[in-house]
Amino acid sequence: MTIAMIGQKGIPAAGGGVERHVHDLSRRLAMRNHDVIVYARPWYSPSKEAVVDGAQVVYKPSIETKHLDTISHVFVSTIDAIEKGVDVIHYHGVGPALLSWIPRLFAKDTRVVTTFHSIDRMHKKWNWMARTILRFGEWAACAFAHETIAVSTTIKQYASKSYGGNLTYIPNAVEFPPIHGDGCDLLKEYRLDSKEYVLMVSRLIPHKGAHYLIRAWQMLKQIAPETVAGKKLVIAGGGHHTEEYENTLHAMTFNDNDIIFTGMITGDKIHELLSHAYAQVHPSDNEGMPIVVLEGMSHGLPVLLSDIDEHRMVMPNSSFWFRQGQVKDLTEKMNMLLTLSEEEQTSIGTKNAALIARDYSWDRVIERIEEVYTSSVEQLPIAESVVA
Numbered sequence: 001m002t003i004a005m006i007g008q009k010g011i012p013a014a015g016g017g018v019e020r021h022v023h024d025l026s027r028r029l030a031m032r033n034h035d036v037i038v039y040a041r042p043w044y045s046p047s048k049e050a051v052v053d054g055a056q057v058v059y060k061p062s063i064e065t066k067h068l069d070t071i072s073h074v075f076v077s078t079i080d081a082i083e084k085g086v087d088v089i090h091y092h093g094v095g096p097a098l099l100s101w102i103p104r105l106f107a108k109d110t111r112v113v114t115t116f117h118s119i120d121r122m123h124k125k126w127n128w129m130a131r132t133i134l135r136f137g138e139w140a141a142c143a144f145a146h147e148t149i150a151v152s153t154t155i156k157q158y159a160s161k162s163y164g165g166n167l168t169y170i171p172n173a174v175e176f177p178p179i180h181g182d183g184c185d186l187l188k189e190y191r192l193d194s195k196e197y198v199l200m201v202s203r204l205i206p207h208k209g210a211h212y213l214i215r216a217w218q219m220l221k222q223i224a225p226e227t228v229a230g231k232k233l234v235i236a237g238g239g240h241h242t243e244e245y246e247n248t249l250h251a252m253t254f255n256d257n258d259i260i261f262t263g264m265i266t267g268d269k270i271h272e273l274l275s276h277a278y279a280q281v282h283p284s285d286n287e288g289m290p291i292v293v294l295e296g297m298s299h300g301l302p303v304l305l306s307d308i309d310e311h312r313m314v315m316p317n318s319s320f321w322f323r324q325g326q327v328k329d330l331t332e333k334m335n336m337l338l339t340l341s342e343e344e345q346t347s348i349g350t351k352n353a354a355l356i357a358r359d360y361s362w363d364r365v366i367e368r369i370e371e372v373y374t375s376s377v378e379q380l381p382i383a384e385s386v387v388a
Helices: 017-031 069-084 101-106 128-143 153-163 210-223 243-252 268-276 291-298 309-314 327-338 342-359 362-378
Strands: 002-006 035-040 055-059 088-092 111-116 147-150 197-201 232-236 259-263 279-282 303-306
Touching: 002 017, 002 069, 017 035, 017 055, 017 088, 017 291, 017 362, 035 069, 069 088, 069 101, 111 128, 111 362, 128 153, 147 153, 147 362, 153 309, 197 210, 197 268, 197 291, 197 327, 210 232, 210 243, 210 327, 232 268, 268 291, 279 291, 279 327, 291 303, 291 309, 291 342, 303 309, 303 327
Parallel strands: 002 035, 002 088, 035 055, 088 111, 111 147, 197 232, 197 279, 232 259, 279 303
Antiparallel strands: none
């Protein structure tokens, strides 16, 4: 079977949950003897590798602006996939799904699958017009695909209630046991000691909440300096078209030598930081199914999460939630986190790793996605009357 992945920025994944999901999914499908085509944007993948982990990478141009980059790339990629006569076109995200009607009209033998990764219109970076278009994209994700995958039960419930239809819940997945990434020397580069830093791995965009974490860290240093003595806060990730927000974060931490920004990191470097961290914090306002949290838990880390539904689903222990956007509550919970005994830390981490092995490993997920590819054409799509 030939499967085309459209909507992601490209592979190898250089940050971004969708890109990492597509990279891992494509590699797994290639290992199972499928022909996988991943469409990439030249600015994202400067190495221009023709094959990555068994998947063919096809580079198509885009209009590299905040609002036109994705949709322009999805259009040219869709036309190319139709011309290639692929068996499945898999759109990743509600923005790309805006154009999923094209193969339904012009490539009726091609199965169309869309993954609803997150409610993108809730992201703070978008203006009212972009949010309106993304809302239409949500409808398109549910209307034009033969089958729509929801990565969380909350997205499944939201989309089913808002747009009708029966979405298929398949969570994101991570490698288990995890890669450890030893030997990358990031700890030496940033003068970090193992188990002496708290880690956030994320793109630097407002809805991920790095500003909450920085304020909480600074507050904790004031009210409980002994708790953070000798420890550091590491924020690993970069942004794209978010320079103003990134500048704000750096201005907030101008005199804080114990807050470290690594910039964008990928692959083994992420796993090196995860495998040596004391704990992970993810203060996001909006998520679909955060892969980096799954990875942190797979490494046996205690994780502290905002209490949004998608985090609650992954981490059922409410002791490790803080009220979304509430810096004071985050500060108090971080104080608790950093004063765990070694025995408590090990016990919590062991439970987290076991949960990932049970529910979020690729060995469980890949077969379910294959079933969607092979069965979707047999199911009556919501938009049958639209494309007939």
